[in-house]
Amino acid sequence: MLGKLMKYEIKATGRILIPLYIALLAFAIINKIFIGTGFSNKLDGFGGIPFILSIFGYGCTMAAVFIVTFFVVIQRFYKNLLGDEGYLMNTLPVTTITNIISKLSIATFWNIISGIIAVLSIIIMAFDPSGFARFFSELSHGFSEAYTEFGGQIFIVILEGLIAILVQFIKFITMIYASISIGHLFSKHRILSAFGAFIVLNLITTAISSIVGITFSLSNWNPFNNIHSFGPVHLLLIGVIIINLIFFAAYFIITHYILKNKLNLE
Structure with a gap:
């Protein structure tokens, strides 16, 4: 279905x-x-x-x-x-x-x-045929050098970065869905209420993300301290993915709960 x-x-x-x-x-x-x-x-x-x-x-x-x-x-x-x-x-x-x-x-x-x-x-x-040929030649050369220096990790990092961006976007859309659902709980001015809910949820998300970021900063942890190891970078990207997945789950649960239990179409 x-x-x-x-x-x-x-x-x-x-x-x-x-x-x-x-x-x-x-x-x-x-x-x-x-x-x-x-x-x-x-x-x-x-x-x-x-x-x-x-x-x-x-x-x-x-x-x-x-x-x-x-x-x-x-x-x-x-x-x-x-x-x-x-x-x-x-x-x-x-x-x-x-x-x-x-x-x-x-x-x-x-x-x-x-x-x-x-x-x-x-x-x-x-x-431009010649310009694009040079671009892809330089790009191929760059990837070749990166692979020689870091091995297959460079492609794993790129994949993790793309997943992080995708999860970030999905979380954002789900936050909007949750905001609209919260706004629907009000009998009047639902669109304005949804906008207010979005601002509140966005502030909460930003605050929690900032706290996590500050915590890592105070720990003097720098993922780029060792440029020859992608281990810390993997941890950073995976951490970003996990945090956004947690926010996504929270907003999804809010949306689901309201649509299932508090839906009022009058």
Whole structure:
């Protein structure tokens, strides 16, 4: 059933997001054509106006990709589980956990896709065969030297860093879900209450994270003291992952408890 919910969620959000991604790539291709044909060097005449408009459209679309993606996935959670559609969702033979996981999974999916599309659009505009050949040659050389110096640990650290970033993002989305759920407990001014709850939860998260960071600082522990060993760096990244997983679990539990036991769709 989770797969069906995720498939439905992708269709519902994709109708808005996919055309936006296509528009961004289209602007990138148009700008690349202008750059390749020399229009970008003719900004003092009528010929430069289309290029300026295209660059402006690209910038606006790039901003819209991230802003709209963020608000669409948040709006889907609020409307689908706490709004009018909540009556239908709560009649389906699925658990509350399944509903939350489906929303969280698709939110993560679309934000990753947004990042990939943004990077791809930049690559399209900046593409130069010789320049990219040099870039990948230098990158390959750098990884080769790092592997010679540190061995396979360098790739493990990169993987741990990527996991830390992903967990940090998932925790952030779950904190927003928890904030919206808390705001829904109020009979009036629910959106304002949700915003207030987000501020409080964010302050709590920041305070606890700062305390942990200060504790390590006072212990004079520096993960970069020994540049030839990645052991401390592994501990640092794993610690970051664990802390964010704890916050994620707390916010997930809050969201689940409210949706399961305190849901009021009136």
